[in-house]
Amino acid sequence: MSNKSLGVIKPETFSYKEEFLLESGKSLKRFDLIYETYGQLSEDGNNAILICHALSGNHHAAGFSKDDDKKPGWWNELIGPDKAFDTNKFFIVSLNNLGGCHGSTGPSSIDPETNNKFGKDFPLVTVKDWINSQNILREHLQIERWHSVAGGSLGGMQALQWAIDYPEKIKKAIVIAAAPKLSAQNIAFNEVARQAIVTDPNFEKGTHHPKRGLGLARMLGHITYLSEEVMKEKFDRDLKKDKIEYGYGIEFEVESYLRYQADNFSDKFDAHTYLLMTKALDYFDPSKYFEGDLVSTFKNTNSKFLVVSFSSDWRFSPKRSKEIVNSLIAAKKSVSYVNIDSYQGHDGFLFPDDRYVETIKTFLSSDV
């Protein structure tokens, strides 16, 4: 396993100054996308990989933002010299999606028409809209065709959508811990998260940050990212103090951890972005343009696919990945599938398991 780091990375911002039509029929007058790049674009321009982030992710996938940064980017374990996405070989682009809250145009940006924050008036964007905006970024970066597009969870769904919408612009798609669309259970979890936010009195007033609601949403989300096994390993039934107190304070370690996660997250994240991202997840269903048939959805794809699932993931279980795989097989497409034995749950995609890393490395370097 490589421990080399990319060091301090400075993000860049691309401004698109034309009107951008959204899947919903609404449009944005203009938009900014903040992104980072790692590694060097080769002379023939054939080594560019796009990394797509998940629900609460951002452009800062690897390296450090500043010298004294304690935590590196969210996929630092997988992106870097000699890592799964090897920056000695590949030029990697990672952006914050439209609707995000880390520098790309989103609900927390200023609406040029009102000079106020967009807030709840920011139009809902979909995975398809993201791919269209990422394609504009691709043109700006003068990348003719992505060597690969990769992502986990909602990021994996973007890799799928890329292969469907721009078949000639993506050579390989790495679809990790994803699903072809959300199940009712998935949507239900998202709806509880949204209700936690929108029923927060601060949100209703529209003036203050709904810290409590956003924190609750994060707590719920976080539980679905972990397996029962990993929670047992991390916390089991351990108590904060040596005995139970028959009260409603924080008693179990797991409670303390969740509250810490909630506080930490809700200080940094925008509630409207969270709402919007969960909606983008719920709406994701590329087959809806193909009468619900996933096999026909993949008919025009031209990429080589790698689908990866994690054995203990129950949010988007291996079964969901196999739906993608089986439809690709039925559509006679190039597809490989690997189910990584893991106890980390959905979050497994963030950690550098040996087999997982080797699989990605091998897939990226093999011929098409």
Add this chain to the structure above:
Amino acid sequence: MFNIIKEWIPEGSHVLDLGCGDGTVLANLKKELNVNGIGVDFEEKNIQLSLAKGLNVIEQDIDLGLENFENKSFDVVLMSESFQTLKKPEIALNEIIRIGNESIVSIPNFANLRCRIQLFITGKMPISSALPHDWHSTPNLHLCSLKDFEELCSKSDITIIEKKLIKSSGETTFLTRSFPNLFAEIAVYKIYKKS
């Protein structure tokens, strides 16, 4: 053996290799016949080796079923020397037939003379180049003779279009042709079923 398989597979066909191992056969078919293929295997190491050859490989346990492959969705389904390792070979055989327009199955012949002699003289499970494992560490669960396999095919209304009977070196001799169940070490069958 590869040469036999190669002759039976049309150029550019869509091939499913069940139990593809390290992907050698599929990679050669891809190189020589430009087949577009998918391998299926369950061993991590095999999957990794197949990926490294640039192949499409699906992690899947054949014993847990092949329902995910549609009827007649491949020109050829290949099962090279893994039939005898399956828990439910009869079910798998019918699945192979269902998925492929044609299927190629190869098996080691347990009724080969050498096996018979070893068992008879030493009273121990035979070991040969076609069956190289000790009884306690063999992946083979359902060893059979050619007669046994052919009986299973006929019971399932499966037609044997062609068969090649060879020694494990790959050669065919007068004896393997004349007394296959006694002298052939490996049998390769091309089979199909009228729908």
